[in-house]
Amino acid sequence: xxxxxxxxxxxxAQGVLLVSLVILIILNxxxxxxxxxxxxxxxxxxxxxxxxxxxxxxxAAEVERALARLPVSLAVDALVTWSAxxxxxxxxxxxxxxxxxxxxxVVRINxxxxxWWKRLxxxxxxxxxxxxxxxxxxxxxxxxxxxxxxxxxATTLERLTSPILVTAVLDQLPLLAPTVQAYYAxxxxxxxxxxxxHLQQLFRRPDDPRLPRMIEFAxxx
Numbered sequence: 352x353x354x355x356x357x358x359x360x361x362x363x364a365q366g367v368l369l370v371s372l373v374i375l376i377i378l379n380x381x382x383x384x385x386x387x388x389x390x391x392x393x394x395x396x397x398x399x400x401x402x403x404x405x406x407x408x409x410x411a412a413e414v415e416r417a418l419a420r421l422p423v424s425l426a427v428d429a430l431v432t433w434s435a436x437x438x439x440x441x442x443x444x445x446x447x448x449x450x451x452x453x454x455x456x457v458v459r460i461n462x463x464x465x466x467w468w469k470r471l472x473x474x475x476x477x478x479x480x481x482x483x484x485x486x487x488x489x490x491x492x493x494x495x496x497x498x499x500x501x502x503x504x505a506t507t508l509e510r511l512t513s514p515i516l517v518t519a520v521l522d523q524l525p526l527l528a529p530t531v532q533a534y535y536a537x538x539x540x541x542x543x544x545x546x547x548x549h550l551q552q553l554f555r556r557p558d559d560p561r562l563p564r565m566i567e568f569a570x571x572x
Contacts, residue, residue: 393420397429404445405437411445415452423454427472430479442510446480455480462488467497474503481511490519498531505538514549521549 397417403409418426434442449455458476461469474492477485489511492504501523508516520535527535539546 393417394425394429397421401429401433401437405433405441411448414445415448418449419452419454423458424472426454427458427476431475434479442479446482449480450482450484459485459488462491467495467500470495470497470500471503474500474507477511478503478506479510481507483511483513485511486513486515489516493519493523498528501527501531502534505535508538517546518549521546521553 397414397420400409400414400417404411404414418429421429455476458473461473462477464470464473470492473488474495477489477492481489485507489504489507492500492507493516495501495504505520508520517539520539524532524535
């Protein structure tokens with residue numbers, strides 16, 4: 352085979368690979384659009400159920416049934432989206448209903464997943480639907496190596512106030528990046544009394560090496 356023939360073979364192979372890549376992108380886009388169109392009625396159904404539930408016109412079980420009709424990732428995303436629109440006290444009822452659902456149990460188990468995005472999904476879910484039985488899971492996620500998981504887990508404290516979790520968060524502070532610390536301060540504002548008690552105990556130990564970071568953190572509360 353001459354050099355020219357070899358170059359032609361390489362060019363043809365690259366052309367075939369390029370065409371295959373374009374076809375793959377188009378097919379992927381088509382499948383995603385088709386899947387989205389198929390799921391759109393279920394999203395609308397969930398939104399309607401959420402609106403009725405938020406206004407007290409539907410039970411939490413109706414929301415749960417609508418969530419169960421969606422893929423798990425979309426159900427978690429929907430919960431997180433609606434968490435900003437519905438008062439916190441309403442979520443306790445829904446959390447109790449979701450606690451017994453198979454897909455919610457699967458999401459909870461992912462707090463031990465080797466994949467960080469699975470742990471992140473679990474943290475997002477617990478930030479909305481955690482119950483007192485989830486304290487151990489939240490503790491594990493707060494101590495996660497991935498900052499995104501840590502931040503998502505800290506959001507749980509806005510709905511699940513626990514001295515154990517508050518203490519764990521404050522103990523983690525010296526090990527966290529400044530941006531994560533700032534987010535923790537925002538999440539801990541609702542649990543401010545428990546935070547203040549813990550900080551008061553710490554301030555009584557002036558030789559504690561964590562004290563400078565804690566003082567800086569206290570200023571953000």
